[in-house]
Amino acid sequence: MVDLKDLIREVPDFPKPGILFYDITTLLKDPVGLHWAVDSLANHYIGRVIDRVVGIEARGFIFAPMVAYRLNAGFVPVRKPKKLPAETARVEYSLEYGKDALEIHRDAIGEGNQVLIIDDLLATGGTAAAVAQLVESLGGKVAGMGFLIELEFLKGRDKISQYDLHSILKY
Amino acid sequence: MVDLKDLIREVPDFPKPGILFYDITTLLKDPVGLHWAVDSLANHYIGRVIDRVVGIEARGFIFAPMVAYRLNAGFVPVRKPKKLPAETARVEYSLEYGKDALEIHRDAIGEGNQVLIIDDLLATGGTAAAVAQLVESLGGKVAGMGFLIELEFLKGRDKISQYDLHSILKY
Numbered sequence: 001m002v003d004l005k006d007l008i009r010e011v012p013d014f015p016k017p018g019i020l021f022y023d024i025t026t027l028l029k030d031p032v033g034l035h036w037a038v039d040s041l042a043n044h045y046i047g048r049v050i051d052r053v054v055g056i057e058a059r060g061f062i063f064a065p066m067v068a069y070r071l072n073a074g075f076v077p078v079r080k081p082k083k084l085p086a087e088t089a090r091v092e093y094s095l096e097y098g099k100d101a102l103e104i105h106r107d108a109i110g111e112g113n114q115v116l117i118i119d120d121l122l123a124t125g126g127t128a129a130a131v132a133q134l135v136e137s138l139g140g141k142v143a144g145m146g147f148l149i150e151l152e153f154l155k156g157r158d159k160i161s162q163y164d165l166h167s168i169l170k171y
Numbered sequence: 172m173v174d175l176k177d178l179i180r181e182v183p184d185f186p187k188p189g190i191l192f193y194d195i196t197t198l199l200k201d202p203v204g205l206h207w208a209v210d211s212l213a214n215h216y217i218g219r220v221i222d223r224v225v226g227i228e229a230r231g232f233i234f235a236p237m238v239a240y241r242l243n244a245g246f247v248p249v250r251k252p253k254k255l256p257a258e259t260a261r262v263e264y265s266l267e268y269g270k271d272a273l274e275i276h277r278d279a280i281g282e283g284n285q286v287l288i289i290d291d292l293l294a295t296g297g298t299a300a301a302v303a304q305l306v307e308s309l310g311g312k313v314a315g316m317g318f319l320i321e322l323e324f325l326k327g328r329d330k331i332s333q334y335d336l337h338s339i340l341k342y
Contacts, residue, residue, distance in 0.1 A: 011256040029245035061232035074200035085182040
């Protein structure tokens with residue numbers, strides 16, 4: 001049996017000293033690991049109606065489309081400002097230092113759509129909470145949030161506890 | 172029958188005046204369109220051994236992983252400098268104004284691996300040629316290049332004519 005954690009490379013001091021980075025590229029390049037990770041994320045929602053799966057630029061563009069494909073849903077990108085060409089909704093959120101903003105196309109999600117938010121990493125939960133706000137501002141329902149990796153010590157789960165959360169690998 | 176071109180939104184003057192932008196987000200959010208696009212890209216290679224599918228940050232992270240999933244291959248990201256945490260190979264290439272660089276993990280591709288390069292757009296071919304160089308520098312064989320959209324008037328195909336090229340929608 002594959003242990004997915006064996007496929008994650010731990011890189012100390014990246015991107016800066018004191019940070020232990022969980023590198024998923026070693027999992028992604030492994031066909032079995034890739035398939036298992038996608039199916040572990042997607043199978044949690046099988047049997048439920050999912051209209052859209054949202055992914056966040058840039059690394060979040062990797063898993064969210066595969067989960068959308070697996071669930072026969074559509075994929076919606078959330079991008080950094082000024083990247084999306086049509087009319088957008090925008091959310092600002094706080095980072096460790098300063099602020100950042102994300103955008104979504106206004107016509108990407110319809111009233112009452114069941115929307116899944118999928119990302120590779122749940123850290124502080126700030127990004128996921130901001131994206132949920134975007135989805136709800138367009139009339140969508142957040143049907144769930146799925147993460148490949150959850151850094152439990154950062155307690156991101158507390159910030160988004162009103163949603164159905166699902167994570168595969170906990171550290 | 173779905174005409175995939177009907178699902179692509181044409182946005183004039185984006186990102187700057189005089190450019191007609193082909194917006195794929197309207198296709199991505201449509202479950203049937205998404206499935207059809209991925210399968211059209213992937214089915215061209217069915218029956219051949221494909222070890223890795225390479226995608227380029229950021230928009231290229233959308234289709235390449237889905238094609239990898241569909242073909243039971245691994246996915247390898249090519250990223251902007253300093254984003255990848257382990258040892259990388261690097262290529263520089265020319266843009267309309269100035270230069271840009273891309274990186275790949277050195278251990279992402281093995282000697283003799285059959286590698287597919289998948290992107291949403293073939294424009295001038297400069298990025299695809301640079302990525303092929305990266306793949307070959309690691310000992311990989313470029314088994315093919317697949318694009319959702321080919322802008323034929325830019326003649327990108329001429330720059331990468333030594334490879335097996337496959338594009339779905341031509342403009």
